[in-house]
Amino acid sequence: MRMIAVAGAGLLLALTGCGNEASAGGSLKGNVYLSTAVTEDGKPKQLVPNSRVRLTFTDDGRLIADAGCNSMQSPVDTGGGQLTMDDEIAQTAMGCDPQRHAQDGWLIKVLQSEPTWKLEADRLTVTSGGTTxxxxxxxxxxxxxxxxGTKWSLETVISGETASHQAGSEKVWITLNGDRVTGSTGCNELQGKVARGTGTLTFGEIATTRRACPGDAGKLEQTLLTNLKGDVSYEIDSNRLKLRAGSNGLDFTG
Structure with missing residues (x-):
C-alpha cells in the first residue's frame, strides 16, 4: 500500500505501554474494535452507509484506524486514559468518494485531539469534546x-506498495469448498483444485470458460488468475480474506 506522510498529530496510535492503562479499564494492545454508535453533542451521528470506524491496536505499538476508505497509522501513548499521537501520521492514498474522504478527515481530527478512552469488558469508548x-x-x-462456503468478493488488488480497487472488481468472486475453488473472473467462470496447509493455500491449475474479455475485464481476469497460482498465505479477519504471495495479493470481503 502506498503510504503518504500527513502533518499534524499522528493518528493511529502505537501502544507504548507507558502510563497506567489499568486506570482506563485494561490494555488495548492486540485488540481490534469496531464502532457501534457515534454521537455528537448528545445526538446520533450517521456515518457513511456501509462504513464504520475500525481501530486496531497492534502488539508492536501502533494504532491502525480507518473509517471506510483509507487507513491511518502512528505511534500512540495510551497512558492516563488518553490517546496521544505523534506529530505525523501515515495514510494510504486510495481514491475515496467525497463522503468517505470527509469521514476520514473527521476521524483524524478526533484522534488528533488527544481523546479519552475507557474500556469495560469488550466495549471501548473514545471521547473528544462532544464526540463519543x-x-x-x-x-x-x-x-x-x-x-x-463463503462467497468472497474481490475488494482490493495489492501490488508491491500499491493497493487499488480496479474497475469491475465487484463482479469477481471465489468460493472454496474442501479441495475445490469456484468463482468468476468478472468475465468468465472459473474452477480448480486447492490444497490446504497451516495458514496457506496451494492453488492448482485454474480452468475458465472461454468468453473473450477485452480491455479492463481481460486485465482484471489475468490479475486474478496470476494471484490464484501456487502457494499463497491466507488470513481471515472478520469478513475479510487476505491472500498474499510475497508483496502481491488480493483482498476479498465475505
Missing part, C-alpha cells in the same frame, strides 16, 4: 467468517 465513539471488540461484533 462507542466500539465493541471485533471478535464479538464480527466473528471470523468460515473459509469454506
Amino acid at each position: 465513539i462507542s466500539l465493541t471488540d471485533r471478535r464479538t461484533a464480527e466473528p471470523d467468517l468460515a473459509l469454506d
Whole structure:
C-alpha cells in the first residue's frame, strides 16, 4: 500500500505501554474494535452507509484506524486514559468518494485531539469534546467468517506498495469448498483444485470458460488468475480474506 506522510498529530496510535492503562479499564494492545454508535453533542451521528470506524491496536505499538476508505497509522501513548499521537501520521492514498474522504478527515481530527478512552469488558469508548465513539471488540461484533462456503468478493488488488480497487472488481468472486475453488473472473467462470496447509493455500491449475474479455475485464481476469497460482498465505479477519504471495495479493470481503 502506498503510504503518504500527513502533518499534524499522528493518528493511529502505537501502544507504548507507558502510563497506567489499568486506570482506563485494561490494555488495548492486540485488540481490534469496531464502532457501534457515534454521537455528537448528545445526538446520533450517521456515518457513511456501509462504513464504520475500525481501530486496531497492534502488539508492536501502533494504532491502525480507518473509517471506510483509507487507513491511518502512528505511534500512540495510551497512558492516563488518553490517546496521544505523534506529530505525523501515515495514510494510504486510495481514491475515496467525497463522503468517505470527509469521514476520514473527521476521524483524524478526533484522534488528533488527544481523546479519552475507557474500556469495560469488550466495549471501548473514545471521547473528544462532544464526540463519543462507542466500539465493541471485533471478535464479538464480527466473528471470523468460515473459509469454506463463503462467497468472497474481490475488494482490493495489492501490488508491491500499491493497493487499488480496479474497475469491475465487484463482479469477481471465489468460493472454496474442501479441495475445490469456484468463482468468476468478472468475465468468465472459473474452477480448480486447492490444497490446504497451516495458514496457506496451494492453488492448482485454474480452468475458465472461454468468453473473450477485452480491455479492463481481460486485465482484471489475468490479475486474478496470476494471484490464484501456487502457494499463497491466507488470513481471515472478520469478513475479510487476505491472500498474499510475497508483496502481491488480493483482498476479498465475505
